[in-house]
Amino acid sequence: MVVKVNMQTSAPTPVVGTHANQAPPAGEPAKITARDVNVYYGANHALKSVSLDIPGKSVTAFIGPSGCGKSTFLRCINRMNDTIPGCRVEGRIGLDGDDIYDPSIDPVSLRARVGMVFQKPNPFPKSIYDNVAYGPRIHGLETSKTGLDDLVEASLKRAGLWGEVHDRLKAPGTGLSGGQQQRLVIARAIAVNPEVILMDEPCSALDPIATARIEELIDDLASQFCIVIVTHSMAQAARVSQQTAFFHLGSLVETGPTGMIFTNPKDGRTQDYITGRTG
Amino acid sequence: MTDAAQHPSAKHLKKRYAAEARFKMYGRLAITIALAFLVILLGRIVLQGYSTFTTNTVSLPVYLDPARIDRADLSGSNYDYLVSLAVLKALGETEDELGTMSEDASALISRDLGFQILDKVKADPGLIGKTITVTGPVKADADLYYKGEIKRSVAEGNRKLNDRQLTWLDRLKKSGRVHGGFNSAFFTHGDSTEPEQAGILGAAVGSAMMLLVTALIAIPVGVMAAIWLEEFAPKNGWTDLIEVNINNLAAVPSIVYGLLGLAVFINWLGAPRGSPLTGGIVLALMALPTMIIATRAALKAVPPSIRDGALAIGASRTQTVFHHVVPLARPGIMTGAILSLSHALGETAPLLMVGMVAFVPGIPSSFIGGATVLPVQVFIWENASERAFAERTAAGIMVLLAFMIVMNATAIILRRRYERRW
Structure with a gap:
């Protein structure tokens, strides 16, 4: 159940969803464990000593003003920062206990376990079918034609796009609307059956109706994946997430159950941000 | 409207539009100059070059005089001379003692005809003693005369063809032996020292x-x-x-x-x-x-x-x-x-x-x-x-x-x- 009010606005008192904000069952080991993570872009110290536990099968939102390091931290989790020249990551990030920055971990296979959705929908300029089939093909998950067909269908259904595109799978993915493209990209990510899906402001380029569709989808997917979402919309964080982490100037200020962060923040900076006084 | 006219920006407005109009005019001028140069360049090339694509060919009955062909050395015989004689015969002229007549005639016809006769005689030596018809280009200078680029009005000493040769060309044309047509040699031959034979x-x-x-x-x-x-x-x-x-x-x-x-x-x-x-x-x-x-x-x-x-x-x-x-x-x-x-x-x-x-x-x-x-x-x-x-x-x-x-x-x-x- 998603509450569709005040979308895309920084409401001083966000409406908090009923289902979405239940805390995960206590005692379950965290899916992602970050300890003392520091990130430098050349001489710029972008992320300062962040330690954070992210539970599986739930939605964790990263909020904070622009340049606070939330996207930087997100990109550490699938090592996309590796592609940025001059970027250096220190500390330890564990995925189910494995250090993902260990030399024995191949970023290519890590990214099969940790999928990512970007701010701007970026389907490949190929057909809808090929967009979804690309990941399984390169990872060799499905070799038979029928197996691949089934996987594409299942992924599109899970992304809530099958009904709209099942009769034009050969049409270019770039011909879809923005919201459909974003769901296609989500289908592409879940086709390789990752454990974690990272979303970097997935709705910031979409209209309110497409945003609502994506939020519903995130809600559905939360039962199967560990989802981490970076968002500028506090209303969105309040609607879709169970945990929220607030970043400010490269530091993790506060983290906790979403309901707590939005109704009873401990830190003054969080208080100022969510009430719209800063940020 | 008076409000708009009194706004401080109004007095600069005219200047701004004038600057824009000036800039557009410079642009148009530049394009016009560039196009003019292009037209002049291409026009000159086309005007000078289009005449290459047509040429004049001549058909002549040539008597393969057994006395003038060495059966033992077919390649060594002078077929150009036979062609020259054929030209004179077609014109009703006869060779003189010094050979100036045939020399003038040979300057009108491409050596291509002589090569054609050689090929034919090599293929069938039985042709010697008979009269065969060969067709080929006229010499480039004759071609230029037919195309009007060598003019009779120029003093005889200043052109490559003398008056007698021009008269002969006129008579050949009148007799129907010379035909204008597409210059296929230009597209099928390699380079040659003879312009009428040269191709691209x-x-x-x-x-x-x-x-x-x-x-x-x-x-x-x-x-x-x-x-x-x-x-x-x-x-x-x-x-x-x-x-x-x-x-x-x-x-x-x-x-x-x-x-x-x-x-x-x-x-x-x-x-x-x-x-x-x-x-x-x-x-x-x-x-x-x-x-x-x-x-x-x-x-x-x-x-x-x-x-x-x-x-x-x-x-x-x-x-x-x-x-x-x-x-x-x-x-x-x-x-x-x-x-x-x-x-x-x-x-x-x-x-x-x-x-x-x-x-x-x-x-x-x-x-x-x-x-x-x-x-x-x-x-x-x-x-x-x-x-x-x-x-x-x-x-x-x-x-x-x-x-x-x-x-x-x-x-x-x-x-x-x-x-x-x-």
């Missing part, structure tokens, strides 16, 4: 063979170098140095590449002088920097979000580049390749250095044999003393331009077609 085909084939060599070297090497530099190379001092040098190489005068080819390929490595292979290698070196720059620009134009998307789904770097980036850059790469090849097609200076300036009468058939190419052929004809070569120079330029237009149009079509796909 040898140079066109030479150009095609040389461009093939250039394409086979420059495209794969250029594309791979660009992909490595753009997608894989570490960004450090060395790659910066390489990049700066590639950009500088693109600006090096082409004759320097010719010198390099001469010194390295011919003198040191012993590559065959004046061959399509050597010329092609030299032009490939010249085309490489442009090829690399164009390919890198095409790769750079692929949005980074596509790379991110592929990497985030777990594609390796190589897969990202070859599954996504290169296919998207392909129209740009192809356009760059064709444009740098058409630039190579028009190149003359470096080819002069590697010996492609020699007179090559045949159609080149080997990559290591001597050959000439279109722009060099134009250069050779331009330097020739015979007047008829002037119009062939212009016609050669027209053929060269046609080649360029075809190549550039191909580039545009390819680009449009692949860009429209998504």
